[in-house]
Amino acid sequence: MKDALERRALLLHLGRTLQLLARILEARPDATSATTIGELIEMNPVLEDDVLLEHVSASLNVEDFIAHTLRAFCAWPQALLDEKLDHDAFAVSVRDALFGMNLRGWHGYAAGLRAEVAWFGVEPAGRRGVRRRKAARTIAPPRRRTDVSGAQADAAAPRDIERDIDDETERTSESVEGLSPPNGAERTNEQSLPEFE
DSSP states (O other): OHHHHHHHHHHHHHHHHHHHHHHHHHHTTTTTTOOBHHHHHHHOGGGTTOHHHHHSOTTSBHHHHHHHHHHHHTTHHHHHHSSSOOHHHHHHHHHHHHOTTOHHHHHHHHHHHHTTSTTTTOOOHHHHHHHHHHHHHHHSOOOEEEOTTSOEEEOOOOOOGGGOOOSOTTOOOEETTEEOOSTTOOOSSOOOOOOOO
């Protein structure tokens, strides 16, 4: 029963969104000077209370809004007919198409829809942690290492540590076994094996 009510709520929201697009398309000839959503709402105050328009960026171009909204909701009819609802698909299509650079607007829109569909826009706890770690990795400054003298140096580019060959005589390289000695020197910790005749 709960699944049927959620499908009904999503279908009604889709219907309201299509009606909104129809109203905007009808108002467009009269509102040729309205190039942004904010200007369109000023000229047509009846649009002000729409849950979608309330949260999208007011500076979004009307033509872009129409195109992005069609892209966001075009898969909903088929998804509503699927045997099992893909919760992520409903939210992701709208978030990516309409709220890519407007996180505050997305949270407000999703919270408004959660009054009718409790799971809409809610990410599983595990996925939130992964997203935060990925974001931290992309924002973090490059790591620095300290050389022997204590001065800061940029981290070296990755290299193949098993095949580190260099013409320098004092160069040491890393391997699975540990640090290799400078060229010409022998390892002190290697065991000698008996020779067989």
